[in-house]
Structures are given as C-alpha cells and as structure tokens.
Amino acid sequence: MKRTYIEEVKNHIGKEVLIKASVDTIRDQSKIVFLILRDVSGLIQCVVLKDCKDFESAKNLTVESVVALKGRVKEEKQAPNGFEIETLEIEILSKADPELPIPVNVKKGGEETNQNSRFDYRFIDLRKPEKTKIFKVWTELERGLRNYWEQGNYTQIYPPALMNTASETGASVFEVQYFKKKAFLAQSPQFYKQMAISAGLDRVFMVGPVFRAEPSFTTRHLTEFTGWDFEIGFIDSHYDVMDEEEKMIVAGFTQLKEKFPELDIEIPKTPFPRIPLLEAKKKLKAAGVVSERPDDLSPEEERKISELVKKETGNDFVFLTDYPISIRPFYHMRHEDNPRLTKSADLIYRGVEITTLAQREHRYEKLLEQAKEKKMDLAALESYLSFFKYGCAPHGGGGIGPSRFISKILGYENVREVTFLPRDVNRLTP
Numbered sequence: 001m002k003r004t005y006i007e008e009v010k011n012h013i014g015k016e017v018l019i020k021a022s023v024d025t026i027r028d029q030s031k032i033v034f035l036i037l038r039d040v041s042g043l044i045q046c047v048v049l050k051d052c053k054d055f056e057s058a059k060n061l062t063v064e065s066v067v068a069l070k071g072r073v074k075e076e077k078q079a080p081n082g083f084e085i086e087t088l089e090i091e092i093l094s095k096a097d098p099e100l101p102i103p104v105n106v107k108k109g110g111e112e113t114n115q116n117s118r119f120d121y122r123f124i125d126l127r128k129p130e131k132t133k134i135f136k137v138w139t140e141l142e143r144g145l146r147n148y149w150e151q152g153n154y155t156q157i158y159p160p161a162l163m164n165t166a167s168e169t170g171a172s173v174f175e176v177q178y179f180k181k182k183a184f185l186a187q188s189p190q191f192y193k194q195m196a197i198s199a200g201l202d203r204v205f206m207v208g209p210v211f212r213a214e215p216s217f218t219t220r221h222l223t224e225f226t227g228w229d230f231e232i233g234f235i236d237s238h239y240d241v242m243d244e245e246e247k248m249i250v251a252g253f254t255q256l257k258e259k260f261p262e263l264d265i266e267i268p269k270t271p272f273p274r275i276p277l278l279e280a281k282k283k284l285k286a287a288g289v290v291s292e293r294p295d296d297l298s299p300e301e302e303r304k305i306s307e308l309v310k311k312e313t314g315n316d317f318v319f320l321t322d323y324p325i326s327i328r329p330f331y332h333m334r335h336e337d338n339p340r341l342t343k344s345a346d347l348i349y350r351g352v353e354i355t356t357l358a359q360r361e362h363r364y365e366k367l368l369e370q371a372k373e374k375k376m377d378l379a380a381l382e383s384y385l386s387f388f389k390y391g392c393a394p395h396g397g398g399g400i401g402p403s404r405f406i407s408k409i410l411g412y413e414n415v416r417e418v419t420f421l422p423r424d425v426n427r428l429t430p
Contacts, residue, residue, distance in 0.1 A: 320348060
C-alpha cells in the first residue's frame with residue numbers, strides 16, 4: 001500500500017490508509033490506546049482497540065518511535081481534526097529509547113529546554129512542528145526568489161568557498177592550510193559574482209555558505225551562514241540594484257503568503273523608502289537616539305529607524321543609502337560629485353540589516369586607485385583585478401542574509417533558532 005501523508009488523510013474517509021510517522025503522544029486507557037502520530041505534514045489521532053492484533057505492541061510503544069500504521073479513516077467529532085484512524089496493523093520501524101535527552105512536547109505554559117541543550121540534540125529539537133515550519137517557510141521564500149530569478153533570465157553560479165585572498169576589507173577571515181600555502185574561507189562570493197559579469201553572464205545569483213571569523217556573541221551573527229547573492233550587469237546606478245531587489249522580495253513574499261496565509265507579513269509596497277545615511281542620522285537625533293558612529297548604524301539605530309519609517313510610511317522595509325567610503329570595501333563605486341560617499345545601500349527589515357548592496361567599480365584604473373587607498377595587497381588582488389582589465393559592464397548587486405529575514409518573519413530574536421545547525425564562536429557540533 002502506498003504511504004499517505006497525514007495532511008491527506010481527510011481525503012480518505014471510510015478508506016484504509018498507510019501512515020508512516022513518529023509517535024508524538026501515547027494515551028493508554030487500559031482497553032484502548034490513543035496514539036498521536038506526527039509526520040512532516042501534521043498530526044493525526046489513531047485509536048487502537050483491544051481486538052487489534054497489535055494492541056500489545058501499541059501499549060509497549062515509546063514516544064518518538066517510528067511506525068508504519070495501517071488503519072481505516074473515520075469521522076469522529078471528538079478527535080482533534082474531526083476524524084481519526086481506527087488501527088488495523090502497527091509495524092515498529094524504529095523503537096525510541098524511553099528516556100529522551102530533551103522533550104519534543106512542551107506542555108502549554110511550560111519552559112522550553114535551554115538553547116545549548118536543544119542545539120546539542122538539534123535532530124530532536126527540530127521534530128517540533130513549529131521548528132519544522134521554519135524550514136518550510138525558508139523554502140517557500142527562496143522558491144519565490146528563485147522563480148523571479150528564473151523568469152528574469154538569471155544564471156545560477158556555484159563559486160568556490162576557498163579563496164587565495166580575503167574578499168573584503170577589514171573583516172576577519174578563517175585561514176586554512178591549503179597544501180603548502182594559505183587559503184581563506186570566503187567572506188563573500190563577491191569576487192566571483194563580478195567575474196561572472198565580466199564573463200558576459202549578465203545576471204547571476206547563487207545560494208551558498210559565507211564565513212566570518214568574527215568573535216561575535218550577538219543574536220544576529222554566526223561564523224557560517226547561508227547567503228543569497230545576486231549581481232546584475234549594465235546598470236546606471238545603485239538605484240537599479242535596489243529596484244531589482246524590491247522585485248525579488250515581493251516575489252518571495254507573494255509565494256510565502258500564498259503558502260502560509262497565517263504568517264504576520266504583508267506583501268510590501270514598492271518602491272521601498274530610501275533615505276541617505278546622513279538624513280537617517282538626523283531623524284534619529286531628532287528622536288533622541290544617540291549615535292555611536294557617524295559612518296554606520298548601531299543595532300539600536302536600525303531598530304529605531306525602522307520604527308520611524310513604519311510609522312511614517314507603513315512599510316517594514318527601508319533602504320539606507322550613500323554610506324561613506326570609511327565603512328565600505330574598496331570595490332564600491334563612489335559618487336562623482338562627492339567621492340567620499342559610495343553608491344551603496346543597506347536594506348533594513350523590521351529593525352535589522354538584511355542586505356548590503358552597491359554599484360561596483362568596474363573601471364580598472366579606478367579600482368587600482370581605490371585599492372591602494374585602502375592599503376590592499378595588490379599582488380594578492382591581481383587575479384581579481386584582471387576581471388576588469390579586459391572589459392567589464394557596469395554592474396552591481398547585493399547579498400541577502402536569509403536567516404535574519406526568516407527570524408524576523410517568524411518572530412525569533414536569535415538567528416540561531418532559524419539555522420539548521422548553527423555555527424558560532426563556541427559551537428561546531430553536531
């Protein structure tokens with residue numbers, strides 16, 4: 001018999017089905033056993049009567065055991081979904097140890113196990129339906145973006161994680177031994193996205209790991225995270241990049257809202273508000289927020305500017321534009337009328353930065369000049385700089401941090417909660 005997923009059971013009233021799932025709850029009432037089974041699609045109540053040939057097997061089951069259960073679907077008003085399965089057979093596929101290291105079911109009002117213990121047993125922690133939903137949401141959001149990329153003639157690229165030089169100025173990198181020389185884990189696929197534009201691919205995207213050797217213990221930083229990156233050629237300014245990202249996000253939110261209408265999100269209206277950093281600083285000062293740095297925003301400032309923009313425009317998104325060169329990499333293009341400012345932007349969503357984007361400098365001599373100014377090692381950059389020596393279209397792009405995105409959509413304060421296996425200063429397992 002073909003397996004039926006729990007979410008499909010309602011379509012089989014009066015028929016026999018085969019469910020393959022984990023035992024979520026057991027209620028032994030002497031002459032009858034109630035089993036709540038859980039698969040990736042939902043929960044279902046199964047009743048095991050005393051005359052069932054596998055009644056004793058049901059009584060001896062443990063929570064989280066994996067079973068294959070055959071039964072007949074029948075309507076039952078008192079059951080959680082208005083129907084249940086009357087059990088005919090049970091095959092135990094894997095019996096769970098009765099002593100779970102962490103609980104899957106947390107009673108209403110009870111405290112969840114501490115984060116470290118849950119992450120030690122992440123494979124059990126993720127059995128909770130609300131945790132499973134995290135990655136379904138992530139998948140649908142990415143599916144929406146992918147649909148946009150495919151329809152917009154983007155090409156997916158698969159750049160390496162190992163590089164011969166650090167890819168960004170000032171950021172910490174993981175150094176690894178690469179045979180008889182040093183290599184670095186990529187802080188960004190930036191160089192390779194630009195190489196793809198130089199190669200004539202015109203529009204590219206990628207999904208892959210990003211590594212940051214920063215000793216940070218905040219709720220929004222990890223040493224390894226997944227990045228969604230895109231790059232587009234033949235642009236006129238960084239505003240073209242912002243326009244393009246807005247369309248991606250609308251596509252992602254449209255897909256997500258269609259699949260999960262219960263989520264607390266709205267399909268955003270475009271264009272998103274766009275505020276130069278200097279103007280944002282003035283707004284924050286007027287609101288009584290003290291600035292820690294003139295060239296960047298603190299987490300408190302990001303939260304406050306989001307609040308102000310939400311109140312003024314109703315939008316959860318805001319682009320902060322025109323960051324000074326002191327805070328940006330050497331390859332960001334600069335304004336012709338004010339070369340101390342870059343053609344760049346950060347996208348803030350519900351109080352947290354989720355994207356940095358920019359128009360890149362594609363002119364070879366300008367790149368050399370800006371790299372020297374930033375005191376970059378030109379010998380180490382020789383391969384990168386060659387991308388622009390033989391002709392390259394004006395281009396720009398950005399990197400999106402999906403873990404920050406998903407955490408804000410689902411209301412988690414810590415990006416570790418929406419990361420499959422978090423990697424930070426202290427965690428390398430499981």
